[in-house]
Amino acid sequence: xxxxxxxxxxxxxxxxxxxxxxxxxxxxxxxxxxxxxxxxxxxxxxxxxxxxxxxxxxxxxxxxxxxxxxxxxxxxxxxxxxxxxxxxxxxxxxxxxxxxxxxxxxxxxxxxxxxxxxxxxxxxxxxxxxxxxxxxxxxxxxxxxxxxxxxxxxxxxxxxxxxxxxxxxxxxxxxxxxxxxxxxxxxx
Numbered sequence: 502x503x504x505x506x507x508x509x510x511x512x513x514x515x516x517x518x519x520x521x522x523x524x525x526x527x528x529x530x531x532x533x534x535x536x537x538x539x540x541x542x543x544x545x546x547x548x549x550x551x552x553x554x555x556x557x558x559x560x561x562x563x564x565x566x567x568x569x570x571x572x573x574x575x576x577x578x579x580x581x582x583x584x585x586x587x588x589x590x591x592x593x594x595x596x597x598x599x600x601x602x603x604x605x606x607x608x609x610x611x612x613x614x615x616x617x618x619x620x621x622x623x624x625x626x627x628x629x630x631x632x633x634x635x636x637x638x639x640x641x642x643x644x645x646x647x648x649x650x651x652x653x654x655x656x657x658x659x660x661x662x663x664x665x666x667x668x669x670x671x672x673x674x675x676x677x678x679x680x681x682x683x684x685x686x687x688x689x
Contacts, residue, residue: 502652504642507543511633514542514552516587520559523583525635529576531564531596531617533632533643540629543651544680555679558590562617562632568598596620618643625669627657657686 512518517538524532538559545554561580565572573595580593596617603611614620617632621643624630628650632643650657656676658669666688673685 502648507644507648507651508633508640508642510543510546511539513546514538516553516559516589517542519587520561520584520591521633521635523580524561527580529563533562533617533621533634534559535562535621535632536560536624536629539631539633540651544654547654548680548682558592561591561593562596562620564596564617566597568595568601573598623662625659625672627659628655630659654680654682655684655686658688
């Protein structure tokens with residue numbers, strides 16, 4: 502699978518396209534549509550399922566040096582209001598402030614990040630380490646591991662992380678139930 506093929510398949514989902522359009526209009530700093538909503542749309546296209554099959558939510562990352570909750574909450578409210586007509590769950594997070602709340606919520610350390618793609622790199626699975634960013638009428642695609650695993654329907658743990666094997670197993674099992682064609686690589 503090529504960059505262009507991935508992008509075309511991911512944008513078949515009208516929700517993905519609408520979110521990216523809003524990101525372009527809002528001009529949030531370092532804003533990306535990320536993770537499962539992209540990969541799962543591609544899986545759905547490849548397996549002939551409804552384009553939104555199994556997609557629980559849509560994740561947006563941005564990076565703003567204002568790490569106050571008030572600033573992030575204002576962005577969350579604004580984007581959710583602009584996307585309410587889609588009737589889907591959209592999660593928006595300022596990656597500049599994740600290190601402030603992550604340890605308290607998950608009991609694990611989380612280093613400060615320097616850009617949104619750092620957050621993408623910390624995903625539990627390599628196969629969800631994707632982002633699409635609108636750039637002046639075009640799109641950047643962030644894919645640090647390329648497109649082979651997505652095209653071959655492979656789920657693989659993020660080997661760069663010290664992560665919870667139990668969380669990985671739970672996520673992989675959910676996906677395998679929704680997309681039986683997946684090959685799940687066990688966590689070591």
